[in-house]
Amino acid sequence: MxxxxxxxxxxxxxxxxxxxxxxxxxxxxxxxxxxxxxxxxxxxxxxxxxxxxxxxxxxxxxxxxxxxxxxxxxxxxxxxxxxxxxxxxDAVIRINVAPAIAGGWLIPRLYDFYSTHAGVEIEITTSMRLVDFSRSDVDLAVRYGKGKWPGLISHLLLQEELVLVCSPKLLEGDRGPKSATDLKHLPLLHVRPKITDWQEWFSAAGIEPLDLEKAIGFQSSPLMLDAVEAGLGYGIVSRHLIQQELASGRVVIPLEIHATGSNGYYLVYPESRNNDPKVALFRDWVLAQIKPS
Structure with a gap:
């Protein structure tokens, strides 16, 4: 019945x-x-x-x-x-994040979030593409770029400080580069969506960009960093995203040449959701993370 x-x-x-x-x-x-x-x-x-x-x-x-x-x-x-x-x-805040900043910057800080916001769950997905907020249930995103996306509010989280990194094994026996020009003889790695990182680093080093045609390309910074740790070559990454790798000695910075990248990592969300409680909760917390202590 x-x-x-x-x-x-x-x-x-x-x-x-x-x-x-x-x-x-x-x-x-x-x-x-x-x-x-x-x-x-x-x-x-x-x-x-x-x-x-x-x-x-x-x-x-x-x-x-x-x-x-x-x-x-x-x-x-x-x-x-x-x-x-x-x-x-309502207690789930859904965030779509660029892979590099997910594990290298955001996730290590989530303990602080959970310690002050018990009962609120963070659900993280990763992708390199800008999420379409109108076709997904994502509340906020962290994206790499110049901070200008139509219809979105953006807050700068990290301005890139680009550094050269490699595995310490590549420096054994005094084999490492003594200057930026030495890199022309060494294996180079790059992230395909961020290949301009190398050009900006070369510019900071004061030399003409080297030919990257033979460099090994990867689709994301975490993948390239895995290759760096394995000793496959030298890569350019944002120093903010490799604090754990540097502290553990898994990677080193062979040349103290630093470049300020023209892009950065931004927290973004639709203008229409500026007063959304979930958006405001996470936004206020994450922006407090970047204030000087």
Whole structure:
């Protein structure tokens, strides 16, 4: 046996609570005749009368009296389940992040977030592409670029400080480069979407850019960093994103030449969501992370 229509059930509970079709109509934002129609359809479905209709009032029949408590309990359970589900969804902040900044900068800082925002979950996805907020459930994103994207508010998180890195094994036996020009004889690695990093570093070093045609390319900074750690060659990365690797000695900076990149990592979200509580919560926290202590 199928369940009666939920709309008729809700109408019955409302009419029984008010003992008035007109008051039920006001609460449900329908006409009194629509309420009466829903009640009649429910009575026809059940095969019993739920109300005694009198001249100026209605009363529940014994069948209606017996039916009402279970209906109220069922509707309350539906409302509570809905509230819990929506509350759980509201407690999830979904962030899409460029791979390099996810593990190298954001994730190590999340302990601080969870210690001050218990019960709020961060869900992180990674990609190199700018997320389409209109077609996804992402709340905020962290993107690499110059900070100008139509329809989005952006906040600079990191201005890149580009450095040359390699595995310490490449420096054994005094084999490392003594100057930037020595790199023409050494294996170079680059991140394809960020190949201009090398040009900016060469410029800071005061030399003409070297030919990168034979350099090994990777699709993301984490992949290139894995290759650097494995000793496959020399790469350019943002110093902010390799603090753990430097501290552990997995990578080293063979030449103290630093370049300020023309791009940076930005927190972005739609202009229409500037006052969204979830957006504001994460935005205020992450911006506090970059303030000088």
């Amino acid at each position: 199928t369940s009666p229509p939920l709309n008729a059930i809700k109408t019955f509970e409302c009419a029984a609570r008010h003992l008035s079709f007109s008051l039920a109509a006001d609460e449900l934002h329908v006409t009194a005749s629509a309420v009466s129609h829903q009640i009649k359809s429910l009575e026809a479905y059940l095969g019993v009368r739920l109300f005694r209709r009198q001249t100026r009032q209605i009363r529940l029949t014994p069948e209606g009296e017996a039916y009402l408590p279970a209906i109220r309990m069922g509707l309350e359970q539906i409302n509570e389940a809905t509230r819990r589900l929506m509350s759980r969804q």
